[in-house]
Amino acid sequence: MSKPHAEVIGDPIVQSKSPTIHRFWLDKAGIDADYTHCHVTADDLADYIAARRADSYWRGCNVTMPHKQAVIPLLDRIDPLAARIGAVNTIVPEDGGLAGYNTDAAGFIEPLRDDLAGSHLFRMARIIGTGGAARAIIAALADTGHVLVVAGRNVDKARALLDELDPGGEHHVAPLAHFGAETDFAFDDREGCFDVVVNASALGMVGQPPLDFDFSHVPPQSVCYDIVTTPLETPFLKEAKARGFRTVDGLSMLIGQAAAAFEKFYGVPAPREDDAALRKVLTA
Known part of the structure; x- marks a missing residue:
């Protein structure tokens, strides 16, 4: 391709919404460049990286499953946050080599930034899931001063994640079933506190089992956040809205x-003034 271009790689990849997002912004910004998707298998990954090194028009790529960890040894430099999370989702040519970054953590935190810009007496997050997405979310919430409760089918895996990603934190683990059962816990005064409940798993996604969650575990005034994008309004978010909680959907993190x-x-900020129109395009 004889103009600046970037792409998203993965296996499979045709389902990715990234080309739609980036092309929308390129058009709005008036940038003569492109963004496509490229199907790359595990066997092809090293050859793909080698070929892109020689392409002077290539501006980088996003990386999705199953390559976020496998690509790391093929790069020249890994950003410290990406190294800590143990996953790269963005690769760019930099200083004569290829650098790997993780933008998932920043993407997750973005819709919470106004909340986190203030000070709180206490911040707590309940995170459901221990998979790849949860790693970036755990790191992001630990770095913004939250005490974490991570729930998963395997509590040993949950504890290992916390010990790896924030070894100095006073965090907690729970079996996944803990949040499915009703609790009579009486939450104390939440004035000055900030609570977020996150579904960082695939539970509730089309084709996956439902998320078994009882809202007696949600403190008053919490933000309920679900990273699932299909459906966009998951049963978890639908019930949270019905109960009066503020909600954040999976497109927020994706965008x-x-x-x-x-x-x-591309060296310029994404033109975000038309996010509402972008959402309409993505959900059409």
Whole structure:
């Protein structure tokens, strides 16, 4: 391709919404560049990276499953946050080599930034899931001063994640079933506190088992956040809205992480003034 271009790689990849997002912004910004998707298998990954090194028009790529960890040894430099999370989702040519970043953490935090700009007496997050997405979310919430409760089918894996990602934190683990059962816990005064409950798993996604969650575990005034994008309004978010909680859907994280990558690829901030229109395009 004889103009600046970036892409998203993975296996499979045709389902990715990234080309739609980046092309929308390129058009709005008036940038003569492109963003596509490229199907790359595990066997092809090393050859793909080698070929892109020689492409002077290539501005980088986003990386999705199953390559976020496998690509790390093929790069020249890994950003400290990406190294800590143990996953790269953005690669860019930099200083004569290839650098790996993780924009998932920034993308997750973005819709909470106004809340976190203030001070709180206490911040707590309940996180459901211990998979790849949870790693970036755990790191992001630990770095913004939250005490974490991580729930998973395997509590040993949950504890290992916390010990790896924030070894100095006073965090907690729970079996996944803990949040499915009703509790009579009486929450104390939440004035000055900030609570977020996150579904960082695939539970509730189309084709996956439902998320078994009892809202007696949600403190008053919490933000309920679900990273699932299909459906966009999951049963978890639908019930949270019905109960009066503020909600954040999976497109928020997807668009946020894409914006961080866009600036690395094209050297200018993503034009975010038309996010509402972008959402309409993505959900059409």
